[in-house]
Amino acid sequence: RFGSDELKKQFLTPTIAGDFVACLGISEAGAGSDVANIKTTAVRKGDEYIINGGKMWITSGCQADWMCLLANTSEGPPHRNKSLICLPMNLPGIHVAKKIDKLGMRSSDTAQIFFEDVKVPSRNLIGEEGKGFTYQMLQFQEERLWGAASVLTSLETVIQETIDYTGQRKAFEQPILHNQAVHFRLAELATEVELLRSLLYRAVALYVEGNDVTKFASMVKLKAGRLAREVTDSCLQFWGGMGFTSEVLVSRLYRDLRLISIGGGSDETMLSIICKYMGTLPSK
Ligand SMILES: Cc1cc2nc3c(=O)[nH]c(=O)nc-3n(C[C@H](O)[C@H](O)[C@H](O)COP(=O)(O)OP(=O)(O)OC[C@H]3O[C@@H](n4cnc5c(N)ncnc54)[C@H](O)[C@@H]3O)c2cc1C
Structure with missing residues (x-):
């Protein structure tokens, strides 16, 4: 939205075409929830920025062609001293230190990356320099709406697969699904998924109209993370021992979707934002 046409052509076009892999470099080992506290610096020297520091938890960091990097470009106040920079990942001084071993999302690599005097053109x-924090907060709204949208199908699928499995699996001479505790619970979960969908659609409609949807996007993200945990946990239970194996989708979603309450801002960060909009967050 804010980059030059030249940057869009160089980085965005090939990424959208699927020729480049992009990654987002915000979080650091010492600053995840507290984005304003990042320590990576990009110091302007002539026509270049010299980058030093490191990033943590970077999705696709092991294979990315470029990173959208948030770094401190001045010593001013933390919300006005940061900038976003397109950083090609093949530059000297970029070290992908490790691929992090994770509970879930195992088909997506997550990297820790260090920068040592990395030189990138100032173009x-x-x-604008100093607006990176604001730009990033705007990007988070889209990421959070997308995060919720991306789980809807998974949740529907896991509920349907659980209906199918418990409908044919018998215990005490009847399908497990015929127990009211099971079919009522699945009905409740399906209802919750529809509520999430409605809140998401409302937030997206407001966003498309050009409104600030920070509060709604945070509510949607919070609800998506919590509901994903509830649905996958309840469904897994109805699969019995099979649910605890690696052979079924429910166990994978139980692990993978756990990330939603953490990545892109934790549930507690969402609650803090909602409280800020409700006027209930105590000032420091
Ligand atoms: C698999 C994965 C992929 C990721 N991909 C990326 C990526 O591509 N790019 C990127 O930049 N980052 C990425 N992240 C980082 C992610 O955004 C952070 O993990 C997240 O913001 C939380 O930061 P943290 O891990 O440092 O937790 P911390 O900031 O250490 O917080 C730990 C916990 O403390 C609690 N907490 C924090 N603040 C508060 C508060 N105000 N009130 C109450 N409780 C609080 C929360 O429960 C929180 O989960 C990824 C993370 C994971 C796990």
Whole structure:
């Protein structure tokens, strides 16, 4: 939204075409929820920025062609001293230190990356210097709406697969699904999924109209994370021992969807934002 046409052509077009893999470099070992506290610096020297520091938890960091990097470009106040920079990942001084071994999302690599005097042209700056924090907060709204949208199908699928499995699996001479505790619970979960969908659609409609949807996007993300945990946990239980194996989708979603309450801002960060909009967050 804020980058030059040249940057869009160089980085966005090939990424959308599927020729480049992009990654987002915000979180650091010492600053995840507290984004304002990142320590990576990009110091302007002539026509270049010299980057030093490191990033943590970077999705696709092991294979990315470029990173959208958030770094401190001045010593000013933390919300006005940051900038977003398009950083090609093949530059000297970029070290992908490790691929992190994770509970879930195992088909997606997650990297820790260090920068040592990495030189990048100053024209790779996105928008205005010092506006990076604001741009990033805007991006988070879209990421959080997307995060919720991306789980809807998984939740529907896991409920349907659980109906199918418990409908044919028998215990005490009747399908497990015929126990009211099971079919009522699945009905409740399906209802919750529809509520999530409605809140998401409402937030997206407001966003498309050009409104600030920070509060709604945070509510949607919070609900998506919590509901994903509830649905996968309840469904897994109805699969019995099979649910605890690696052979079924429910166990994978139980692990993978656990990330939603953490990545892109934890549930507690969402609650803090909602409280801020409700006027109930105590000022420091
Ligand atoms: C698989 C995976 C992929 C990721 N991909 C990326 C990526 O591509 N790019 C990127 O930049 N980052 C990425 N992240 C990082 C993610 O955004 C952070 O993990 C997340 O923001 C939380 O930061 P943290 O892990 O440092 O937790 P911390 O900030 O250490 O917080 C730990 C916990 O403390 C609690 N907490 C924090 N603040 C508060 C508060 N105000 N009130 C109450 N409780 C609180 C929460 O429960 C939180 O989960 C990824 C993370 C994972 C696990």
